[in-house]
Amino acid sequence: MSTQTPPAPAGGLGEMHPQRWGAPSAATDLPDSARGLVEMAFGLRPTPAADDAPLPAPGIGEAALEALREAVGSEHVLLDDDVRRLRTRGKSTPDLLRARAGDLADAPDVVVRPGGHDDVAAVLAVAVEHHLAVVPFGGGTCVTGGLAARREGYAGLVSLDLVRMKRLLEVDEVSMTATLEPGLRGPEAEALLAERGLVLGHYPQSFQFASIGGFAATRSSGQSSAGYGRFDAMVVGLRVATPRGEWVLGSAPANAAGPDLRQLVLGSEGAFGVITAVTVRVRRLPEVKVYEGWRWGSFAEGREAMRHLAQSGLLPTVLRLSDESETAINLARPDAIGAGEEDGACLMIVGHEGTAEQVVARRAAVTEALTALGGRPQGEGPGESWAHGRFDAPYLRDSLLDVGVLVETLETATFWSNADALYAGVKQALESHLDGALVLCHVSHVYETGCSLYFTVASAQGEQPLEQWLAAKAAANDAIVSAGATITHHHAVGTDHKPWLGAEIGDLGVSVLRAVKADLDPTGVLNPGVLVP
């Protein structure tokens, strides 16, 4: 049992490496335990990244630059290669493969760092006047191409870097809300809240680097969603800068004053406006956190137990279940990957956070339910191991890319009755498009009516790993769509999922998104090419 807040990111909160996840200092060799597995499955083939290529000169005119300097101050308008390189795309495997190959075609011409809402509004005014494309940049952790805006037809591509907007603007300890600026990274927001004894409780795998604005703009969901809810469920208010002016929403926790327009901003991925403040529901810092392992005979059996908990109102704070393959290679415990498991079957992580009293009561009820359903308790060892490594998988990906393994993740969600078919369909699509691929899956988000499925895929890199992956990913997306599931449970649309969005929200859904976009951003300067088909 531990009472720590999530560990600070390895390498601190510095910049991420342009070709890797996290800071350069966090780069490590592949753990020995994984090395043997990889060698056996795919072979080890050192695959170094190309040296950083020089960037093309900024393709933006002096008049626009001067206007941007007037808007935010010249010290916040940056043309340096290093800064621009770090604002080039996000952190999907395709993004990393392109960066490792020296492809910097999506680099912004200029990085602009507003200090607050008014600065953002001023930058948008300049963007409209000079027809500049504006890409809001928070943590840079996007894995769906949401930072690779279309530049054709624009007089320049501006990375709107929110790194200076890191204030905790307001705390209301009666209503238990806090208003945060969008540039705060996960640990920064939690540290500011923790000073008041408060917690947000949003821990996606990108937590160490991802930002509050990004959580809102992408409808993010974290590893503790069973207890704290999705990010969109935490948001009660938003302030947005649009090319047509300021938009403030959030008159009450809930209302019937027409459609809930907050839910139109959440998930808008920078295409409708720039979120400049987010008011979220907060809670008291948990006194106790306990994570434990449970073992199930099969993935289906474990999912049934999850469904039972969700439909009985018995959800713990963290609830996660690895399938047979993921359990076998121990992916849920990155420090012991490939170390094998004596017990086989499927590992479930169950975490409880809250007051001591709450944790005792909830843990007892969940334990009783899981035992009755045939789960075998494994104690806190597997739980602590998971908690310790919960943000580490992206670092491991870098080490695998270094030895010639192609590795990526994708995720979806569906209703419980469709989970088996969806699981089989996606797995089959990936396996048939990637020779000898290892396809692992876990459920990490559950609802009364359904659950997410999160896949990790590894195979040997071929000659053209980017094309190799894109073909497999397209097949997986087709399988998801034909199963009637969502193309993304929490990774967002970006540019990568856009071709499949229409199949999910219909022609009218696409039409509505375009209408809203045209209304709020009439000249189309906001993240062009992202989200809206």
Added chain:
Amino acid sequence: MSTQTPPAPAGGLGEMHPQRWGAPSAATDLPDSARGLVEMAFGLRPTPAADDAPLPAPGIGEAALEALREAVGSEHVLLDDDVRRLRTRGKSTPDLLRARAGDLADAPDVVVRPGGHDDVAAVLAVAVEHHLAVVPFGGGTCVTGGLAARREGYAGLVSLDLVRMKRLLEVDEVSMTATLEPGLRGPEAEALLAERGLVLGHYPQSFQFASIGGFAATRSSGQSSAGYGRFDAMVVGLRVATPRGEWVLGSAPANAAGPDLRQLVLGSEGAFGVITAVTVRVRRLPEVKVYEGWRWGSFAEGREAMRHLAQSGLLPTVLRLSDESETAINLARPDAIGAGEEDGACLMIVGHEGTAEQVVARRAAVTEALTALGGRPQGEGPGESWAHGRFDAPYLRDSLLDVGVLVETLETATFWSNADALYAGVKQALESHLDGALVLCHVSHVYETGCSLYFTVASAQGEQPLEQWLAAKAAANDAIVSAGATITHHHAVGTDHKPWLGAEIGDLGVSVLRAVKADLDPTGVLNPGVLVP
């Protein structure tokens, strides 16, 4: 302790009276207990309604009528006075005052009864071709003018009566979802679900008559929202007929595939499309229901207890608190109105529903918390009394209007820290605009970050009761807006709240609603004048 489903409506599920709530057979004299109170406060002045006036002849051309007959069959295209009268406006006090005065200006020209989605689509095609205004009509219980569409500029006003669309289309007992047609009234939907051992759990005061489609279109919230959630939180899928075609949403319980467009349909009040099917989360029928009373020293003290429960994750199924005035006249127990209360202060109703085990555990935890906070348990008497009369207040309103009392309700919501100021502001606005008014209030919906406030106002009718009320209501809305609260927590916008909507969602919010409306309903045939300013 009882295990009943909610009582069937007095007078059965028949038509409501055009000038009253509920069926004519449900009309009763004012209970003796209330009679004395009313006589003392306002005087008793018999105020009979005018006889039903004849309706103007249907103002719609024969070609349009013929096209409608082709669309749905001639037996489902009704021009009868009685039918049209019953589809005239909703059930706000202004609606009733107009009806009682013989004003039928908003009567539809024709009532059309589609049998399913395709019929609705066909009617919309006719409406576009002939430029007919279409008002979707479910239960007819709207209290915000949502059924009084603008007719000027249209070749006819069609009431699209969903009374034939009452099927339970699908049940998924694994995912615990059910797909319902929009014309099902509350008790009808629950009866169909109860045959499978399921429950929806949505009990607004309008439950006996209001429809599934209306619940969705207005973002309704019921008396058991603490346990079952708001209706918008129950919806996982929607099928909508729009003038531009069919729109189906709901790929998963939650997703990150851009903005959640379901939340744009929920609350759209018939202005964006006609909801033809709603897929909702359902639960197992509760084995046990228990409602009990608690007593608090003041409204503020009781609200603090509610806040504590909401913020501790300890919510019962029903949680409701009357202020001092409402407690004093016993409004929470319509069978004993005006009978006085020996104990003073504020009455809270706490209800638990679920399995026996769940109710025992939750009741114990809530009881412990409320006791620690200074609440005084009153046993099940007050709870059963409230449960028995939970849908009766609108019948009482008729009896009060009959004796010259002006009575109406209005509701809002805000964050906890603003509840005191909002309460005082609205109360003051109402009292200063209605001489000698009795202003009562309760909280019936709570969230972690805030709560609703529901006001009931009674005063003596003046010479022009309609104008008298509209002035008071405008003052209350101004007070709500200046307190930064929502103009409606669950009554919707309709036409009555429209002038205040812009203050809540901003000019850009209004602009977005207009853009979506123009996109989905380019010729503006859907509920013109409703919702969208």
